Amino acid sequence: MYYYILGVNKPKLFEESMKSHEKIILGLFFADEDNLVFDHIRFSENFTDMKINDIKMLSYKFLGPVFLTAATSEGENWRIEFIEASLSLRDSIIDEVDVLQSFFTLNSSMNTQEGTTNLFALISTPYTEDIKLISDEISKYIHPSINQSNIVNESILGERFDFNRMINIELERGINLIEYSLGSSRKAYWKEEQRYYCVGLIERKTGENLRLSNLYTFDKDDPLRRTYLDYIPSYYVMSILPDYYEHLISETLQVYDKKGIYPNIRMIRLRYRDKKVVYLEEYLFENEISKSYGVILVQQYEESEKNKKLSYYRKNLRLILDRNKDIKESLNLINSHLISERWGTISNEDLDKIGLLLDKSE
Template sequence: MESLDLLLGLFFSSENNIVYDNIELSTKLPEGNIHQIKLLPMRFLGPLFMTLAYDDKKKWNINFIESTLSSNQEYKTKESFMQSFLCLNSSVEIENNMTYLFAFIGSPYAEDPKILYEKMNKYVHQSIIQGKYVNQKVYGVDFNYNIFVIGELQRGLNLIKHSLGSPRKMYWEEKKKYYSIGLIERKKDGDVVESNLYTFDTDDPLRTKFLNDIPSYYLMAILPDYFEIRILETLKLFEKKDIYPNIRTIKLSCSNVEVLYIEEFVVKNQIRRSYGLILVPTHEELEDCYEISFFKKKLRLILDEKRDFEKTVIEINSRINPFDKWSANSNEGLGNIKELLDNKN
């Protein structure tokens, strides 16, 4: 692996909200960029804090964001081999305070996010938390927490680095059935961006029912755009201007509740179109529950224009209204989503 084609950063936010970082810089970057890179976890975790403000009873965790990377035709001369970009976030509550371990990984391989996430969540994050108790007992007042955390982040970074390039496995979760509660359409033509959400009618009881299973329609509508911009910013900070991101998967969780967002895209005549689905695990009483592969196939059919959009949306979920779209990139549109779709009554 060429060292130039690997981006790796690990950040820990303690229960006192102090953020510690350890970043693998394979190439010399300007001071300003390094300063900005250190602020990345705050930016990536932005919507997370927003959801906390939205409903403080539920603490949503952004588990992972996966993006493929495409080559930018304008920068043909400096070609990058980087193919995938992952953001992983592990949240662990200790003594009523949240701690976060966040990683971004840019790699030339299609990485296996599950194994990387498990290493972070079950080993690195736990060892930081456990180490605090153990070292406080051993060293008492002489225990230097900062040095300890930096050391553990270095261990974590080495562990993640070692796991990169592992073949992607098929997990049983991928055979799980999901129910789609919304479709997000995104178009980008130069600087003109359009994002729309298709979901249940406002008077459909399913709309309010699923408000308990997601942070909010508002947040789900803005997440793909939000994270795509963050990844693009990150790549620019690492001076990777020859590639641009396409969101593939976002996974959120709250206690035992899980929300998955999957997206497919196509670029034609310099216009990028993408369609994504907001999925929640099967509800037994509902029809239209399918495996992820079914949804991906339907999204490809819409993108390839082989099937009628409205008809395909109804095949995905007959309760989603394919005719009324909610704008997700204007203040007015987002205001409507907040007011009408996120209304619990």
């Protein structure tokens, strides 16, 4: 009875649960205040040592921006809670039956007396997963269990306490629990619909020899720019996240030999205490070029008609892409305060400019 509430329809059959490690991507990374990273990653036994080394580096690459947001936001320790990419099959000669369908990461951060700990899960499977169920497992069971085991074992074992052993056991238990939950189809959970205010639009184009990304936001002298700076990690961080993670996900798919599948960032969720930011993106693949528009949204902090639901932004992003609207018209659809001044987000020089002019606090 209770498991219906938790979103599990039925226990899965053994055959269903026995997912080959070759068909899924599954990793669990734990990092503490000192940025020490411990991981437990599933991979095929047939992988070469070089490939395994590449896989082992994934934890650092995925956790990097988690630490970066902490480092760049002057005390405001923003967390990247969730990243989701949609996957598209662009190679018709692929004959793999279990093509990956979902790709997402989840991060749980907890403050303990020893400092903050992060538990990060990297998941890609051939199913549309019940993300809430997995998120609850991570944040309510696996992560607390690691922190509690640490306290209890240290107190019982004293000098004999072996942190490495403890963390490896807990990560293995955790990854087993997550793997067992995979394959439950996604469910619609009841939750209060939030409204958001758009503070920026990111336009991106990627192709074989093309990599372009621009940010559109308020005028640098508009007081709104300064006001909303308090509600996001920074314009700099928000500008680099979509491109950084999309490339990282693409790299991950290649490391795992998932050829012919291409990722497009769909959603990134960030949080700092009660502040929430959502980055929402839609894409169109045409003439070998992937074109996308994404909005940087801040959860409503005051009642206003300008705050809209996520579905509103999603619908308008699709409209902009499908009708090929010009940028002025597009910005007007999203938020009339955004201007068509373009801020490049690829080169270091352009990003420095964003840091200097858009992230200044006075």
